[in-house]
Amino acid sequence: MGIAYLEYTGTLTANQIQKVPLAGKSLAILSLSGSLKLQVDSNETTNIRAGMTFKLPDGFEELFFQETAGAAASFTIAVSEGDIFDNRLTVSSTLNTKSGDTLNNPAAVSVGTGATAIVALDATRNSVEIFNNDTVKTLYIGGAAVTTATGRPVLPQTSIALDSGAAIYGISPSGTIDTRVLELKN
Numbered sequence: 001m002g003i004a005y006l007e008y009t010g011t012l013t014a015n016q017i018q019k020v021p022l023a024g025k026s027l028a029i030l031s032l033s034g035s036l037k038l039q040v041d042s043n044e045t046t047n048i049r050a051g052m053t054f055k056l057p058d059g060f061e062e063l064f065f066q067e068t069a070g071a072a073a074s075f076t077i078a079v080s081e082g083d084i085f086d087n088r089l090t091v092s093s094t095l096n097t098k099s100g101d102t103l104n105n106p107a108a109v110s111v112g113t114g115a116t117a118i119v120a121l122d123a124t125r126n127s128v129e130i131f132n133n134d135t136v137k138t139l140y141i142g143g144a145a146v147t148t149a150t151g152r153p154v155l156p157q158t159s160i161a162l163d164s165g166a167a168i169y170g171i172s173p174s175g176t177i178d179t180r181v182l183e184l185k186n
Contacts, residue, residue: 004081011074012067020063024079028053033136033174034073039064050156053084104183111139111170111177115146118179121167126184130168131159133178141170148173
């Protein structure tokens with residue numbers, strides 16, 4: 001018999017395989033840093049990414065996580081007997097320009113584990129698009145006091161567009177995140 005809902009966090013060293021003896025019918029990869037493969041019971045392994053969900057109508061008894069890039073990795077999963085829904089919102093947008101507008105690509109910003117300025121206050125800016133160029137880590141954005149607990153998440157390889165001239169800061173949960181910026185000015 002499996003569990004109703006449980007979250008589990010694990011950390012693997014380079015090339016380590018970790019057995020997670022959790023049973024259920026649904027599995028969601030809530031967060032992931034590093035490169036991991038997943039094996040469910042005795043089935044084949046598959047590469048995983050944060051945000052993936054799996055539903056096995058016949059259920060599963062145990063999970064195996066394997067680090068594949070030769071570096072430490074961590075993950076958080078959710079296991080349930082029922083469906084698991086991830087209600088995080090991903091938005092795609094288009095910047096509309098008109099004659100006289102200028103698109104500006106400031107230098108890429110390396111966002112670290114402390115609040116890092118991504119763009120400065122600029123009253124001539126109509127809008128800004130911030131792209132998280134990392135393939136694994138979630139970027140968190142907000143004001144000068146942004147934290148990973150209070151910032152708005154920008155998932156790996158996604159962007160957010162803001163109609164604002166305000167200063168925007170970012171923070172990484174670990175290491176650094178390569179962040180790209182596109183500004184629309186009049």
